[in-house]
Every structure is written in C-alpha cells, then in structure tokens.
Amino acid sequence: QVQFVESGGGLVQPGGSLRLTCAASGSRFHIYSLGWYRQAPGKQRELVAHINHLGTPNYADSVKGRFTISRDNAKNTLALQMDSLKSEDTGVYYCNKVVKPNSWGQGTRVTVSS
Secondary structure (H helix, E strand, C coil), X not given: CCEEEEECCEEECCCCCEEEEEEXXXXXXXXXXXXXXXXXXXXXXXXXXXXXXXXXXXXXXXXXXXXXXXXXXXXXXXXXXXXXXXXXXXXXXXXXXXXXXXXXXXXXXXXXXX
16 A cells, blocks of 8 residues: 655745655555645645656646646655645645545644745
C-alpha cells in the first residue's frame, strides 16, 4: 500500500508562491491517479488538483491557472506549485490516491496571510 508524506507548507503573503512536495513509498506509485487535497479551517477536505498515470492534470476551478501539479514516477514524488496565493488557499494540504484513497498522512499546513 502506498503511503504519503507531505512537506513544503508555510506562511506566505497573498500573491506569493509555495511549492509542496509529496514523497510516496510503495512499488505501484506509477499506476495511480494522484491528487492534492485541501482542508480549510472548518470545512471538508476537497480535491484541488489531480494527475493521472500519464501525467494529464486536472484542477478545481478555484485554483485553475494558479496551481500546477506534477509527478516524477522515477522518484515516487508528487508536487504542487502554488502561485498567486489567496487567503482562501489557507488550509492543510494532503496528497493521496484519487480512487480509494489510502490512509491520510500528516499533511502540510499552508497559511496565506498578510
């Protein structure tokens, strides 16, 4: 079973950028569609970006044009480049499979505030 460890979060001002990274263990990383999820304070976890095994990305409307998801199957890593950050991007970010997610990692906290 693939396990995930997220990193790269922090405090950033509106309009700033962050790059999140997810390191995965397991031998079948390359076959899964993977996504970045966000849980904002007081809200349910939502899928903000995902990428299939061929590298085709998809984005929620709220992040389209600002976030870029990528994967490196040779290194078992998933990344999320976040630009033009807004206060509403604040939350804990997790990576996981899109279909039948595995157990959730600790996530990485992103705070967008002046």
